[in-house]
Amino acid sequence: MVGVVTETRPTAKTRPARAATRVRNRDGWWAAFFLAPQVVGLLAFLVFPLGFAVVLAFMKWDGLGEKSWVGFDNFAAQLSDPDFGTAVWNTVKLAFLTVPVGLALALLIALALNHVRGKTFYRIVYFLPVITSSVAVAVMWQIILASGDYGVLNRTVYDWFGIVLPDWLEDPSWVVVAIAVVTIWSSLGLNVVIFLAGLQTIPPSLMEAARIDGAGPIRVFRSVTLPMISPTVFFSTVVAVISSFQAFDQIYVLVDPDHNDGARTIVYQVYDLGFKQFEFGMSSAAALILLALTLLVTLVQFGVQKRFVHYDS
């Protein structure tokens, strides 16, 4: 009797365990099946090209002739190239001009929308540029910002006030401002819609409680609204910085960075080196510096957010 009991105990334990392992093994196959299309694509079209870019960055190659290893020469050449310096400076300037102003404007408009009737109408109007292709956006803004007879802004300001405005698209010191204005205009609606949705998730009871405690509108904004939507603002900031680092379309169509150094960004530099000069190694080196800059800035943002962003526990 005792023997039987000691015999059956382990089997009783192992049977479900074995069954569970079998299920888990089968689960492994299912996981592989479900993941395969995206994972294979990710490896083939993202991870592999990324590794390839790292290799290329240490080579001199025009895509056809001989490849040769050049060590860190490409990076050194880029970092000492005044064109690349200009590109980094312009990229940083563009981010500093577009991100804070764009997000602050979006937040103000979202706050206003949160308190008025007719939200739907305004949301549509502010969102129109977002669904418009960047090429069409650039073409539209060309006839507003252009100098001479075609630019409606400078002509009108001169006709009405006698003031001569800068040549936005040709003057290297102003073109970044022009690009920033166009970028803010075209992305404003997206941030407004996102912030408005964020504002609408704040329970009204929270605001009510603050008001009953005697908080004025500014105090309510600082102590309730802002902390409650800070995760949304943070997310949008990260996205906005990354996309301002990658801005290309508007710049390419609006101005020709080849003739106007003020519009040369790192991304344009990558394009120029790779697809106009066929310096694949140089282009990859510039691209990796862009990646490093993106990672660095994002890491800093994630570090800083702990002090400002409020998450519900």
Added chain:
Amino acid sequence: MAVTLRTLRAPGGADAPGTSGTPAPRRLGQVVLHVVLVAGGLVMLFPFVWMLLTSFKGTHQMLNAPLDWLPNPWRAQNYPDAFGALPFAQAYWNSFYIAILNVILTLVTSAMAAYAFARIRFRGSGLLFGLFLATQMVPAQVTIVPLYLMLSQLGWIDSHLALIVPGYVNPFAVFLLRQFIRAVPIELEEAARLDGAGRWTIFWRIVLPNVRPGMGALGIIVFLASWNSFFFPLIFLNSPELATVPLLVSQFAGQHGATDYGLTLAASAISVIPMMIAFLIGQRRILNSMAMSGLGGR
């Protein structure tokens, strides 16, 4: 007690008897807000209006001093001219079918991956998901040269395959759909399993129908991104008959921009108007999708 409360609230209170509607300071606030929003709205609309107005002007009219705000005469000829100068119909079809294929391939494959991440326990799940999230940080321009070299090896340069095939890889879509799938009650899945349904049946018949709003939102986002994409078509396509709409408009602007603004703007308007109509029809869904994506699927 009740009397005191009412008398305390009476001045300016919304429930005070005798005052109809909102109190004066609030009404004033509303007016100010509307004025500000309308002013902002005019800034948003002006470039579109100016594009349309200018597209009906002849070249000489743009040089008139003082500035002519309205076309005089209205010259619709720019539109047939723009249509005649470049293969717009072809470009529309190209953009449309590429966007549709992008949507279908992205939705199906990312929903599959999202399901695996949300509901199947396997070794390395967290690590692999981390990899997916990390690749979102990599700018497209970093991989563009190697991608170009790879695709040219495959013979896909100057072919739509270069836009369709790599385009379906979308870590953001996987992330977003995973959020949606995790919100589907697990009991539904367990009930189906007890009824003898396999993993695929559960995914296709139970999970997918329950994340339809998320799929719809994602479909719209992917469609818009594909339709408006410019960087990849610029680099991968050469032949005019393969061009997508934005590529065609940019080439047009490059050729005619400095010489004939009316024609260029007509071309640009032709590229914008259908999208705008689609947006006005589906605005509620589109705006909600965009808001949802910005909140990370919450």
